[in-house]
Amino acid sequence: MASSRQEADTTDGLQEAARAASGETLDPQDWSAIRAIGHRMLDDMFDYVEHARARPVWQPIPDEVRARFREPLPRAASDIARVYEEFVRYVVPHATGNVHPAFMGWVHGGGTAVGMLAEMLSGGLNANLGGRDHVPIEVERQITEWAREMVGFPSGASGLFVTGTSIANFLAVTIARTAALGTAVRQRGLTDAAKGLVAYTSRSAHGCVRQAMELSGLGGDALRLIDTDSLHRIRPEALEAAIAEDRSAGRKPFMVVGTAGSVDVGAIDDLAAMHALCREHRLWFHVDGAFGALGMLSPDLAPRLRGIEGADSIAFDFHKWGQVPYDAGFLLVRDATLHRSTFASPAAYLRREARGLAAGSPWPCDFGPDLSRGFRALKAWFTLKVYGADRIGAAISRTCAVARYLERRVRAETRLELLAPAQLNIVCFRYRAADADTLNARIVADLHESGIAAPSTTILDGRVAIRAAIVNHRTQPQDIDALVDAVLRLGGRS
């Protein structure tokens, strides 16, 4: 009797528990409604990209727009159509602007309609590329193979998508640190063995190289900034002298970072000479090729990158010259075993199996600190397959031709002064004036606010420069004319 009541209780209890556990999901109640708005969003974004030139590059953000993004946590639901309306009215007109052909600031790729579609597809799949056995990871492995082929690395090299080159450089420093100290550094941290380790890069290197040294625990002071020549390229003889000096002082050189396309002026270090030095002195040779490495796809630029194939690791971004939408940084490492031994951390809950979904080891999480990882590889895969590597290379070459056109326009104007010639896709110049630093900074801010063009500024030899980096495949001579004409007009007002 008692046992049959217990059974009845259990059955009732189970039913109750099942009732409590059933209910609404977050899927749409009306799929046709979301389909309709989804199609509208897609059409709107095609219009956004197609008609980019018709809009201002950028616009100042009115206070009331900014205030809309200071709301408390929305507890209640909202209709997607209303949220989309907010996006259209307040986000779209005040986005970065790098889709626009006249965006020339910093180093921003323009993206493509193909990449945008791929982003939507990967959003739908919602794949997690930390690990397990599924084709999205094969797509990432395919990109590693293509990247390896592009730079001339041997088979067996490893690769990993990351957010950007800043992180890829940091991972490279971490791997080089493991090469110098052994995997014991992972348990013991920086013991006496790490004392005196020094790395080298040029004065023109990106600031993230120093930051990588700081984050690695070796410290920014352990990075030597080597002098550059008149074209902002590292002076190999100065590098060799610095290595010799450190050695004779009892310090331990372990890494050299070359730059393929410097952020300020697009300088390419003599990678072949740096590689030779690194071999002679048994140093890790890393190349920061944030945008420049993809120059390997351009027949006219590839010879200038000679020596990159000798690197131990290369960091670069598909989201810059590769035109893949943000973000799509990449790290390529010659020695996959060392790469893996720097990061792989066995854990019971990540046990690998010979079959089933937990097969397919090693997993991407064995090659970097990210366990949850999105499907960045898909947008790079679509971009490379749809356009073909040659067409991406041709777009890269054309950005350099556009930069040369800007250089000629600057040279032809007596009111303008060229501060750095177009070695690659970047031109630095300024309006001549008594207080040129203040004036040129003001010209750039005025340009941004006018919506005509968006170059950025930098400081070269202590002088403020207007810096135009032609990264976007959409930029044409007419955008350069608009930039130069506006600089002359704004400068003339002073």
Ligand SMILES: Cc1ncc(COP(=O)(O)O)c(C=O)c1O
């Ligand atoms: C030479 C160089 N290195 C590193 C970086 C940093 O790359 P990311 O912005 O993808 O982190 C940049 C960015 O412009 C760069 O030009």
